[in-house]
Amino acid sequence: MGIHTSNKQVMNMPMPYFINTPNLGIELAYTIVILIFCFLVYFKTREIYNLTKHKGMQFFRYAFIFFGLAYASRLFLYLMIFGSDNMFGFSMIRRTMMPVSNLVVAFFSTMAILYLAYSTIWKNINIEHFLTFSNIIALFVAVMAFVSRSTLTVSLIQLVLMVFAAIIIFINHKKDKKKFGTKALYLLIFALWIFSLFALESRRIMSFEFKIGFQIISLFVFIAIYYKVAKLVK
């Protein structure tokens, strides 16, 4: 086969994943909606936080900022994985940026998981230097993501973190004897995030309908949390 191909041959070539589906639009809308609701949660609680400087509220608010940043950087990572070389100019840039995006996604999302989990247990488990502690763990996960260049590694480490957080939350819940609803919602947020990360690498084998269904559930959870916040903080 020669170097020159006819227009007909070009038309018959399989299009890259990124271009031949409406995935970019869906991913963009999905990320923007989650980002907006995460920031809305943060800003809606600003007044009551400024009045109280309540620690639990601080961790809760930061968790949503980190989730917003994690989803935003995940979109960037998505573009790196599925974008065509034409889109970013050189594949070299893409190869350099991919591990960096992986690192950023891993850092923000780990911080989000740790902050949200700690917001419910800080009264019972006092970690004196939580900021340092959470940064060390998040940096460790980020470095692992950078070295492995795989979102699968990050999702596996975060799965272990989630199970660990779930056990601690459950033990504390038994002591508190409060209803489990909100804590279950937090665990669902963790699970949905980890799955969204896992889905990045296994997207090619995942059906379009399954992906849409999963994204709708994620959106529903974030909107439900915002609705709950907005109802309480008028």
Place this chain on the structure above:
Amino acid sequence: MSKKRDRLEVIYDFLKIIQDNHNSIKPTPLLRKTNLSSQSFLEYYKELLSGGFIRDIYNKQNKKFITLTDKGFKYLGKYKTIIGFIGEFEL
């Protein structure tokens, strides 16, 4: 036996006492009414003063009174919301 008041509840009681005394009270009766130790009272007083919830005013005899600021009134107005939020999200 009544349970130990948490920080937000103590602040609420502190500010509510001032409000209920026509928004002006001397430090000594305030200390008595808050049911706090002198040490705790001083800590809360300093925190609320620096946070802009209360301020000191002096009468013609140069006697000190404690009064609420707008932020102090806002805290009292929002207290139920704050407690509801913390309870709902188990913070």
